[in-house]
Amino acid sequence: MVELDIQIPSAFDPFAEAKDSDAPGTQENIHIRIQQRNGKKSLTTVQGLKKEYSYERILKDLKKDFCCNGNVVQDKELGKIIQLQGDQRKKVSHFLVQTGIAKKDQIKIHGF
């Protein structure tokens, strides 16, 4: 009997980082989206911040800076998401760049 000694590299997933990237072959992007709520109210969501960051602390700063309410939600596939009330897309993008949390070309602003 030939002993099969083939190492199957299952631990390393070469496509791991490609999973949550938007465009093929690019780094992780941070997506800032807007959603309409009832009437003229809207909601801003921030998806894709690095897991090392303390979301709660970022949220705290965001809330203080923009004078709005917000919260962190846990999504099964997409991880933690920051939600803010109102359309804060520009401000969030500005904040992330200024604090060095993200580079400008990493941030993708969606919406209308």
Add this chain to the structure above:
Amino acid sequence: MADENIEMKEEQELAPFDPTKKKKKKKVVIQDPVEDVAESSQTDKSDSLPVNDGLESSFAGMKKKKKKPVESISLNDETVDAGEDLDDHVNDDEEGEEIVQQQQRYPWEGSERDYIYDELLGRVFNILRENNPELAGDRRRTVMRPPQVLREGTKKTVFVNFMDLCKTMHRQPDHVMLFLLAELGTSGSLDGQQRLVVKGRFAPKNFEGILRRYITEYVICLGCKSPDTILSKENRLFFLRCEKCGSQRSVAQIKAGFVARVGRRKT
């Protein structure tokens, strides 16, 4: 006055003719101005003679007119040379004559002044347009009509000419719809009249902005900016192939990403 007009016409007909001659025998050109000087001095004399008014003056006028074409020709000669340099790159000799005729239209015609950059640029584009219309820059633009939007009730928006715009972009309505809904962060569907009904209140401008982004990402070729492209799916990846220049690039898959639960909260 009538005489003068005729003279002018002659001059115009003559001018395009002569330079082609000139380029064969340049010596003649050099001789011309000398004759010209003699002529003009004659005319000056005739002008100074106040005796015979009617006939002579018209004659003098003729002579003056005759002098002018020579000048303009010699000017032309230079420009023709320049034109021919261009011709060498672009076309053969036959079309060279057309260009010479064209020159008569230009504003620096017959004057001593230098041509302005814009004038020369215009001239180049005229030449280009005549010989290779496709290269002349004014590529046909695909015009997109603005989105027509209706309000349905208070909470829904109907994108009336959605199908129409999909057709002008040559894209599958499903793909466009996926992108629109993902960007709007809402849900929607096509109704019986093939209109896109979207949840939420949106202005035409909102749709326009998103369509603009859709076009830059999924329609326009990055290389040549042509909208004449084909979007195809190969092995789960989307590729955009240009029909004009043949370049191909992969495009991002449309992901709705995170969609927050809004509206009534179920606990």
